[in-house]
Amino acid sequence: MRAVRAPGGLSLRLDVRAFTVVVLLTLAALAAGVVLIGTGDFPIDASDVLKTLAGQGDAGQEFIIRELRLPRVLVGLLVGACLGLGGALFQSVARNPLGSPDVLGLSQGSTAGALVVIVLLSGNATAVTLGALVGGLATGLAIYLLAWKQGVHGYRLVLVGIGVNAVATAVNGYLLTKADFVDAARAVNWLTGSLNGRDWDQVWPLLALCAVLLPLVLGNARGLRMLEMGDDVSYALGVRVERVRLLLMGSAVLLTAAATAAAGPVAFVALTAPQLARRLTRSPGPNLVPSLCMGAALLVTADWAAQRAFGADQLPVGVVTGVLGGVYLLWLLVTERRKGRI
Template sequence: MKRPRRAPAAGMNRLRVLAVSVALALAAIVIALVAIGSGDYPMSLPDVVRTLFGHGSPADEFIVQELRLPRVVTALTTGAALALAGALFQSLVRNPLGSPDVLGFTQGSATGGLIAVVVFGGGTTAVATGSVLSAIATGAAIYLLAWRGGGHGHRLILVGIGVAGILTGVNSYLLIKANIVDAARAVLWLTGSLDGRGWGQAAIAGGALVLLTPVVVALGQALANLELGDDPARGLGVNVGFFRLTALACAVLLAAAASAAAGPVLFVALTAPQLARRLTGASGPNLMASLFMGAAMLTGADVLAQRLFPGHQLPVGVVTGLLGGGYLIVLLARTARRARV
């Protein structure tokens, strides 16, 4: 008797996910090289690569190592951290609208940064510290409100939207009470900007990625099981409460580190995981594909922000807001169409 053939779908899906992840990683590298080579002092890609390996001219070394590379590394790591946080949130709530922007974590991070600027007149370090601490406090508050006595993704979304509304009002009040100089600084930070970013900011987002990515990857199978629902996940041996809390903690820390590095950049966490999932065609959180998609997206958006209007640089948050807002409208329209069907 012939044995039935095993369906090759699972293996093909894994290969597609791997191929998409590698392609997105290469795209992020190419975009980063283009970003380093473009500007008022243009450099060819071979010159950029030579300089990165320590064989450039003194002028090229200064331009790349001191001026452009820190900004590009900050863009790569911040985009990757935001996208990974977004993938975790969307997996936890089982909803494409799950992201730090929608659930209140970005607004909470902004509150901490605003307090550091407006109340204490702090500089970059104070803003980063306030942003991280406030994001952690917001995450803890949302967790306690949403999952007291047990809860599900829809409850997290509702609580998060409510907290986001409250914190938006608090942030507006802080801006009104600030003097003109502090208000201008705060608004630029709130928009999300990579201008003037150095190795310190790159280290914040990069350090969070190095520490948390292995933990997040280890959670991958449990998250995929959690997307089936709590009861099926328990049936598969998943400790639902532990894995959910661990994933949420990682997501909050990643989002906080990204905000501390570049400000609350909008919509990368929302769109990158969705685009990655569409490319891979796979269920589950698509963690690594999302990470590389976020890195490529934010670095590409920064290139556009610097080159879209010659002689005038836009904050990168303006570009991600325009592109991400358009994607959100499309996503909502598709959701409404499916509901009608």
């Protein structure tokens, strides 16, 4: 940690290691994005991708990159960033490393909203996106209200979230049994979590949401850090605990619901990205920006790995993140057990 002198005599504290991690993760995410743009049935060199993005490519490359592949990569970066940031917020508010959207039922709630539109209403892609968003928001509100008892505490939030997750999973299973063959196939394809077919219609809403919520979340980062020390300490330090908690939980729900609406329930990114970011920075606190960058890097790298291993459009990115996340959790459990912590 270093003190940096700013104009006007102000002094800022800079965590050099965390700053370095953020820069490296950002570069890794952008590099993976460039490589992913060049991957597909018509391979394009990274140098040609950069030239085309700079407006110096031929007409064919311009169409392939700007209209077909760039939106997919941008959606991947934004969805990964939303999930990483949302996961960090949930884990910090709950003060529990399992307090992620995957465990608390947010992803399943969004899935339920999408399945209602697919199975019962036979809605189009736009309606499915809106259904997933409404389902996620309704689930987040239900969890907050059910966990409320003179405030919302971490352990109660996790327990209620696990219960809501079980209920939403049962509802989703029931909806799938009521679907006909065509709707069931469409629903299962959405349930895996995929970036296939994503275009600019998904990019702009995600970008606008991030532009609004990111400054709001970072502006309350100090209050979030105080919350990790407990409500009593936070009150003593002048933090309006429930206001900050509700604001940040609402932001996390919006981020998660929007990411799920755009790409489906991509598994484990929200759970693992904050954990990996914390291990890299070795810094206490929520690590919001490192988690955001880690989520973006994880998702585009997983999508690139899926295309390289199985070809374009053959393996949804949600399958890859699910496998990698499961392996990471098993490794983490074994490591913690050897240290005698569990």
